[in-house]
Amino acid sequence: MADTAHRPGLDAQGFIAREGSLARVPDVFRPVVAAARDRILDAFGERLHSAYLYGSIPRGTARVGRSDLDLLIALREEPAEGDRDAVRALGEAVDEEFTQIDGVGTLLYGRERLLSEAERYDLGWFVACLCTPLLGEDLAGRLPRYRPGxxxxxxxxxxxxxxxxxxxxxxxxxxxxxxxxxxxxxxxxxxxxxxxxxxxxxxxxxxxxxxxxxxxxxxxxxxxxxxxxxxxxxxxxxxxxxxxxxxxxxxxxxxxxxxxxxxxxxxxxxxxxxxxxxxxxx
Missing domain, CATH: 1.20.120 (Four Helix Bundle (Hemerythrin (Met), subunit A))
Known part of the structure; x- marks a missing residue:
């Protein structure tokens, strides 16, 4: 079996360390992230609880013209169909404006679902470990630490x-x-x-x-x-x-x-x- 003494992705206590940060976003993708942030605020205003990046862009591994922009948006209440239409329009607009990316993928949920017991080891873990805060209050502060079990x-x-x-x-x-x-x-x-x-x-x-x-x-x-x-x-x-x-x-x-x-x-x-x-x- 492989040596597990120095596994990547864990902190000193053996919890999965949060990956990605705004500091790792390559310069070429910074205008894309700024435009997405502004469009999220315009689309949802006070109904927005928080928004996050995930994937290769906040990890600093994105490839120009090949990688997509991945977003997660958390609303203060459960999203309605009109909210999903707004997300689609937002993604299409950002993708059309910036040749640096190859598409925009956006996950849209209500805050309560992300914090629910049913999602504690799925969407909750995803927010806490794989998402980089972009806007609003970081839900990771309300979630536990996670081990790879x-x-x-x-x-x-x-x-x-x-x-x-x-x-x-x-x-x-x-x-x-x-x-x-x-x-x-x-x-x-x-x-x-x-x-x-x-x-x-x-x-x-x-x-x-x-x-x-x-x-x-x-x-x-x-x-x-x-x-x-x-x-x-x-x-x-x-x-x-x-x-x-x-x-x-x-x-x-x-x-x-x-x-x-x-x-x-x-x-x-x-x-x-x-x-x-x-x-x-x-």
Whole structure:
């Protein structure tokens, strides 16, 4: 087994350290972040509780013209459909204005849901550990510290089996073009690699958001599947719109990973308002 004495991503007490900061945002992306901040304030005003960056831009690893801008917005009350329309319009406007980014992805929730007991080890952990405060009161002050244990693994990515039927529908409904399939390969590759990593996270005892590092951690414990996850990590950064790749995800790697995850950690607890799976941030 790998040496766990100096795992990345943990503080001196063994808690997952918060990743990212505004100081790490590369200069080329600072105008993008400033514009997004202003548009969030304009769109939500006093109804806004807080807003956050996450992903490669606050980690300082974003690539010009290749990376997207990832935002999480917390409202003082549960969002309405008009709020979701506003988020879509905000993202489209920022994406159109700045060539530095390749799209804007925004998660939108009410403050109470983010602080709820049901989301303590999923969205709560996400805010506390993976999000960089941009506006308003930081909700991390109301959340616990987190260790890389089995409960966290189960509640973050223990719902892959629920995702797979929807993935098949998206694949079947996508236009038969390389361009249309490429975003699906990117999204599913990243989701599978992150799921593979959190499967082994409690044994590996560390945290990383780098897909390649995630695949290498997984490989220590599942060498027979290592090549698949390493390839998926590469496709998460450099996607190709290959239909065979998508089929392999929903017919082979995905079902195996969902079954092994349930065996090791169990399945994610259902949410009171559970419908189709949300866009998982982890």
């Amino acid at each position: 089995s409960l966290l693994a189960r509640e973050t990515n223990g719902d892959l089996a629920r995702w797979l039927p929807r993935w098949r529908e998206r694949i079947e409904g996508a236009p038969d073009t390389e361009e249309a399939r490429r975003p699906l390969v990117r999204f599913m590759s990243r989701h599978l690699v992150r799921t593979g990593f959190t499967l082994v996270m409690p044994r590996w005892q560390g945290w990383t958001s780098d897909l390649r590092e995630m695949a290498e951690a997984f490989a220590v414990y599942y060498p027979e599947r290592a090549a698949q996850l390493r390839t998926a990590a590469h496709r998460g950064y450099e996607p190709v719109g290959d239909p065979d790749v998508l089929r392999s995800y929903v017919d082979d790697l995905g079902p195996w990973l969902a079954e092994e995850y349930a065996r090791v950690h169990g399945t994610k607890a259902p949410r009171p308002d559970q419908g189709p799976p949300p866009a998982s941030p982890a």
